[in-house]
Amino acid sequence: MRLIIGLMFLLYAHLAPAATLTVETESGSRRLSTEQLLARPDVREIQVPGDVSYHAAMRYRAVPLKALLDGVPDDAHLQFVALDGFTAEIPASLILDGHGAEAWLAIEPTGETWPKLGEGKPSAGPFYLVWLHPEAGHVGPEQWPYQVAAIKVLADPAARFPAMRPDARLPADAPARRGFAIFQRNCISCHTLNGQGDAKLGPDLNIPHSPTEYLRGDMLRTLVRNPQDLRRWPQAKMPGFDTKVLSDADLDDLVAYLKHMAGRKVSP
Structure with a gap:
C-alpha cells in the first residue's frame, strides 16, 4: 500500500496543476481557468519554430491573444505579470495588429507539464505568450513572458x-x-x-x-x-x-x- 501511495505521489507531483489567468481591463476583471481556455472554440494547436525560451521548435495548444482582449483599444498598454514577479510591458497595438506578427496565449494542459526551462527551473506554464512571425512586428525576447498569472491594462510607463x-x-x-x-x-x-x-x-x-x-x-x-x-x-x-x-x-x-x-x- 505504501508503495502504491508513493508511486501515486510521484505521478501527481509531475502533473501540471489547474491554473487561473486574471485579465484586468477597464471594463472589469475576469478569471479564466485552464479548462475554460482550452474549451474555447478558437483554441488551436500551433507550432512555434524558434521558441525564445526553449530555444527549439515547440508545439502548443493556444488561443489568439487578441480574442481575450475584446474592447481593449489599440492605444492601450498591457502589463503581463508572471508568477516570479517578472513584468513585461507591451503596447496593445502590437498584439491587436502586429503587422503580421501573431500573439498567442499558450496553455499548459492540466496533467501535461511542459518541459522545464532548465536545470532547477520550472516550465513556461501555466500560460505563456508566444509569437508566430515575430520578426514582422520586431518582437523582442522580453516580449515573450512565461509563467503568466495576470494581464492588466494600465497607463504606459x-x-x-x-x-x-x-x-x-x-x-x-x-x-x-x-x-x-x-x-x-x-x-x-x-x-x-x-x-x-x-x-x-x-x-x-x-x-x-x-x-x-x-x-x-x-x-x-x-x-x-x-x-x-x-x-x-x-x-x-x-x-x-x-x-x-x-x-x-x-x-x-x-x-x-x-x-x-x-x-x-x-x-x-
Whole structure:
C-alpha cells in the first residue's frame, strides 16, 4: 500500500496543476481557468519554430491573444505579470495588429507539464505568450513572458513612472528620448530606474549609481550584448541582446538615455 501511495505521489507531483489567468481591463476583471481556455472554440494547436525560451521548435495548444482582449483599444498598454514577479510591458497595438506578427496565449494542459526551462527551473506554464512571425512586428525576447498569472491594462510607463522620463526640454529627436523608448521595450521588465517601476528581478539603473558611472562605455556595451562576457555568474538571469534584437544605433541611444538620467537622480 505504501508503495502504491508513493508511486501515486510521484505521478501527481509531475502533473501540471489547474491554473487561473486574471485579465484586468477597464471594463472589469475576469478569471479564466485552464479548462475554460482550452474549451474555447478558437483554441488551436500551433507550432512555434524558434521558441525564445526553449530555444527549439515547440508545439502548443493556444488561443489568439487578441480574442481575450475584446474592447481593449489599440492605444492601450498591457502589463503581463508572471508568477516570479517578472513584468513585461507591451503596447496593445502590437498584439491587436502586429503587422503580421501573431500573439498567442499558450496553455499548459492540466496533467501535461511542459518541459522545464532548465536545470532547477520550472516550465513556461501555466500560460505563456508566444509569437508566430515575430520578426514582422520586431518582437523582442522580453516580449515573450512565461509563467503568466495576470494581464492588466494600465497607463504606459512614461505616465506611471514620471521619474523615468528624460528632460521635457530635450528635442523630439534627441538620442536620450529614443533611448527611453528602448529602455521601456527591453529593460523595464527587470529593472527599475530612480526607484520607479514594477520590476523585482534586476537592480535599479540609476540609484545609487548609473552603470554609465562605473563601467567604461565598451564594458557597458559588452554587458548588454552578453553579460557572461563581462562577468561569469552561473545564476545570472540577464539575457544578452544581440544586434538582431538591439541594433548598434539602438544601443547607442540606450546608453545616451542612461547617461542623461545619471544627471536626473531622484531619491526613491
